[in-house]
Every structure is written in structure tokens, then in C-alpha cells.
Amino acid sequence: MVPLHTACLLLSLAPLLVLGVPPIWTQPEQVHLSYPGAPGSMAVTWTTFNETESKVEYGLLGGRLFEMIAKGGATLFVDSGKEKRKMYIHRVTLTDLKPAATYVYHCGSDEGWSEVFSFTALNDSTSFSPRFALYGDMGNENPQSLARLQKETQLGMYDAILHIGDFAYDMHEDNARIGDEFMRQIQSIAAYVPYMTCPGNHESTYNFSNYRNRFTMPGQTESLWYSWNLGSAHIISLSTEVYFYLDFGQELIFKQYEWLMKDLEEANKPENRAVRPWILTMGHRPMYCSDDDQDDCTQFDSYVRLGRSDTEPPAPGLEDLFYRYGVDVELWAHEHTYERLWPVYGDKVYNGSKEQPYVNPKAPVHIITGSAGCREKTDRFNPNPKEWSAFRSMDYGYTRMQVVNATHLYLEQVSDDQYGKVIDSIWVEKEKHGFSAWF
CATH class of the missing domain: 2.60.40.380 (Purple acid phosphatase-like, N-terminal)
Structure with missing residues (x-):
């Protein structure tokens, strides 16, 4: 028989004893x-x-x-x-x-x-017209667009989601519990359609380890850069962050650049470009933007656009590469706003014509969509944008895109602040793709 005082002592320690046993977590x-x-x-x-x-x-x-x-x-x-x-x-x-x-x-x-x-299952026909939702910069706190995206995904409105960097704010916080919670939040989207990603600056802690481990993208680069095909589009995902976190490996700039060049060469082979004429890129930090925050894209000598001269050897930027290989549309985030640009190259506008700027444009079309919602709220714009800025909105929201066929691509911006209203839309129409399309 256990003495009374011993029994009382054991009872008083019971909560501690229970707390000392780690739970079993085998539930997916x-x-x-x-x-x-x-x-x-x-x-x-x-x-x-x-x-x-x-x-x-x-x-x-x-x-x-x-x-x-x-x-x-x-x-x-x-x-x-x-x-x-x-x-x-x-x-x-x-x-x-x-x-x-x-x-x-x-x-x-x-x-x-x-x-x-x-x-x-994705339709592997090149005549398939895939529908996408695309956005960046969505956090665990204040993910304002999430509910609308959840419902629309479950209604079957999208074939794939493109999340263009910056997840959770931030996945590593609270010993990665914020990352867990964010991944639980997006399960109601990402368990139903492919959730395709690229890294942003908010993933950089511990050398992007949360991002590299949690996602499963094509290729063998821990989801840092890769490409894939859907319908008449060849889609390239890249890391703009290689230009900013040199401590994690300056050689990554050159590694990615070399990979991009090979990928674009392959995509531009006449037999490949004939069946997948659209080349789309997604990367976190834009080459251009008119936000009022001194980010890389507000600088004429943007690292992403023009490269870095302070590395040995100098690191090449991406604008000339994408122009040379006839990239049609470039998708970006990072700025917590929506901005549509006129076709632009070398800081100058190259519209198809005055009346129809996106019909046979003479340079790539840039879209910035980083206003899905996070704890940092939305950004402000510079009151005096350059001539390449076509439309700007500070509303929370996201972008829809449909690659309709070999000649037509549709983009529209949804405002969550305005209850799902479409506040901007364009058709990009191209009779010809590739470098020769610019002339």
C-alpha cells in the first residue's frame, strides 16, 4: 500500500509527468x-x-x-x-x-x-487552355485574398496556382510553427490543384531551408529554379534572390543564368516553339516597378534587370537574356501592389501600336502581383511613375490568367477589397513568338 503522503506527491506531479511524454504525431x-x-x-x-x-x-x-x-x-x-x-x-x-x-x-x-x-489530372494536350491564379506575398497573418481563392479553387476555376515568392511571413518563425500553420491554411487550395512556387526574400532565413524542404517542384534544384509545360505555354520559375544573398553562394547567379540560357535555347528550338509558343517567367523581385520604397525595381540599375558589377566576374542580369529569347510575359511579386506595364525593354515602351499596345507587342509584358495579403499591408506608389507604367492598384487581390491558344493570352486583376471585382484586364495577342517578334 502506498503511503498517503507519497500518493499525494505523485498526484501533484502527474501533470508534469504527462507533459514530459512527447505526443505521437503520425497524422498527415x-x-x-x-x-x-x-x-x-x-x-x-x-x-x-x-x-x-x-x-x-x-x-x-x-x-x-x-x-x-x-x-x-x-x-x-x-x-x-x-x-x-x-x-x-x-x-x-x-x-x-x-x-x-x-x-x-x-x-x-x-x-x-x-x-x-x-x-x-492535367491535360497534356498542347491545345489545352489552362487557367491560373497567380500572386505573391501571402502571409499567415492578414492573408486577405485566401478565402476567395479557397472558394474559387474548390469551384474548379483553376488548373494550377502560381505563388510567386514570400510565404507565411515567415515560415521559419516560432521554430517553423508559422510555416506549419501557413501550409495548413493553403491546404484547402493546394490539396486540389498543383501549387507551383518560386522563392522570395522572406524565405532566406537559414539559407532558404524551409522553402527548399517543404515544396516539391520539378527538376533537381530544391525548387529554386525549374521549368514545365502546360497547354501552349512553357513556364519558367526562377530565383531572383540569388542576386541578393551572395553569402549563400555567389556562384548560384551564374549557375541559374547558365541553366536559364540552356532552357530558353531548348524552348526556342523551332519544333518546340511551334507547339508551345508562349514563354512565361515567374520570379519574385521585379525588374521594373513604380512603388515608393527604394526597392531594387525602383532603381534604373536594378540587379535583376542589369546584373551586378561588384562580383567577380560581373554577374549578368536577366532583361537582355529574356528579350533575346523572346519571353512573352514576365510575372513578378514582392511589391505589395498590382502593376501592369506597357511592353517594355531597356526602360522604354515598345507597344504593338498606339491603339492596340498588347497586339503584337515589341517587348515583353510585365505584371506585378504581390498584394494577396500579409502583415506588412500594401505598399504606396511613387506619384510620378515612368511612362512604362500602364495601370496601378493598391487593393488587396490576385491575378487570373488563361493561356487560351497559341496566339491569345488573357490576364485580369481581382480586387478583394471590392468583393471580387475585376479591376483590370488585357488580352496579349501575338501572331509571332520569339526574338523575331520584336521587329
Whole structure:
């Protein structure tokens, strides 16, 4: 028999004893999809906090539930914060999917399954007209556009999402718990359509480790730069951050530049450009902007646009490269505003014509869409923009894009402040693509 005073002591220590036992976290969370780049495939990524198997059970909508199984693996990610929190990032790639077919799936293991989600396999036809939502700079706090994006995604309005840098504000904070919470928030979008990303400046802590570990983009560059094809478009995602965080490897500027040159050369081979005439780029920091904040894009000698002369050897910028290979549309974020530019090159406007500036434009079209919502609020504009600034808005919102066919591409800006009103729209029309289109 335990003496009374010993029993009382044990009871008083019970909460401490319970707190000393770590919970078992085998339940999948933070589920998100991405397109691995190969037709008929989809990557499923999720997180657990204990090691488990990595399985996806799936089946065609209307067929037998979970009749197919795919297996993958997990990598241990240890956050670099004080607590050195551990999480397991699971990745499974589904293959041999039927184009445009809808699948129902869940992921996890026999120690815990996610809820049931669905997605539509990407149509691999070059005549497919994909629809995108695109934005950057969305945080865990004040993600104003998120609810509208969640609903529209679940209504089937988008085939893919492009998140153009700056996630969570910031994923590493509170020992990466803010990153976890943000990934839970976007699950209601990203578990239904491929969520394609590029890094921004807010991912830089611990050498972009949260970004590099949490996302699963095509290629072998830890999601820093890659390209993929959809419909009649070749889409390139790049890191503008290589120009600003030289401590993490000055050689990355040259590595990425060389990769971009090879990728653009391949995309411009006549047989490739004939079937995928549109070349689109997405990168976080713009080459041009008219915001009133002294960012790189407000400077004539922007690093992203013109490169850096203070490196050895001097680092090349991206404007001439993109112009030389006939990039059609360049998508940016970073500025917490929306800005549409007239076709611009070398700081000068090159409209197709006065009446129809975006019909056969003589330079790339730039769109800045960084106002999805975060704790830093929206930015202010310079009251005296240069002549290349065509339309500006400080409303919270995001952009929709549809690559309609080989000659027509549509863009529109949604204002969340104005209850989903479309406040700006353009058609980019091109009879010819590539360098020769500029003349």
C-alpha cells in the first residue's frame, strides 16, 4: 500500500509527468500537390512529426474508392531554430494518370490518413487552355485574398496556382510553427490543384531551408529554379534572390543564368516553339516597378534587370537574356501592389501600336502581383511613375490568367477589397513568338 503522503506527491506531479511524454504525431497534415513536369503525373507532399510510411491511395471519381496505391518516401527536415524541431516531409508521385480525369485520394499510412481530397489530372494536350491564379506575398497573418481563392479553387476555376515568392511571413518563425500553420491554411487550395512556387526574400532565413524542404517542384534544384509545360505555354520559375544573398553562394547567379540560357535555347528550338509558343517567367523581385520604397525595381540599375558589377566576374542580369529569347510575359511579386506595364525593354515602351499596345507587342509584358495579403499591408506608389507604367492598384487581390491558344493570352486583376471585382484586364495577342517578334 502506498503511503498517503507519497500518493499525494505523485498526484501533484502527474501533470508534469504527462507533459514530459512527447505526443505521437503520425497524422498527415499540410497536404499539397505539385506537377512534376512529366505528362500524366502529380506529386503529393505532406508532413508528419513522427516517422511513418508514405502512401497515397486513390481512384477515379465515380470508381472504386482508393483502388490504386502509390508509395514514396519521407525526408527528415530539422528546422535551424533554437528548438531544432523535426518534421518528416513525405513525397509520393502518382503516374499514368488519365489526362483531364478527376481522381479522389487520401495520403498517409496505416498509422493515420488525411481527409479525402480530389484533383483533376492535367491535360497534356498542347491545345489545352489552362487557367491560373497567380500572386505573391501571402502571409499567415492578414492573408486577405485566401478565402476567395479557397472558394474559387474548390469551384474548379483553376488548373494550377502560381505563388510567386514570400510565404507565411515567415515560415521559419516560432521554430517553423508559422510555416506549419501557413501550409495548413493553403491546404484547402493546394490539396486540389498543383501549387507551383518560386522563392522570395522572406524565405532566406537559414539559407532558404524551409522553402527548399517543404515544396516539391520539378527538376533537381530544391525548387529554386525549374521549368514545365502546360497547354501552349512553357513556364519558367526562377530565383531572383540569388542576386541578393551572395553569402549563400555567389556562384548560384551564374549557375541559374547558365541553366536559364540552356532552357530558353531548348524552348526556342523551332519544333518546340511551334507547339508551345508562349514563354512565361515567374520570379519574385521585379525588374521594373513604380512603388515608393527604394526597392531594387525602383532603381534604373536594378540587379535583376542589369546584373551586378561588384562580383567577380560581373554577374549578368536577366532583361537582355529574356528579350533575346523572346519571353512573352514576365510575372513578378514582392511589391505589395498590382502593376501592369506597357511592353517594355531597356526602360522604354515598345507597344504593338498606339491603339492596340498588347497586339503584337515589341517587348515583353510585365505584371506585378504581390498584394494577396500579409502583415506588412500594401505598399504606396511613387506619384510620378515612368511612362512604362500602364495601370496601378493598391487593393488587396490576385491575378487570373488563361493561356487560351497559341496566339491569345488573357490576364485580369481581382480586387478583394471590392468583393471580387475585376479591376483590370488585357488580352496579349501575338501572331509571332520569339526574338523575331520584336521587329
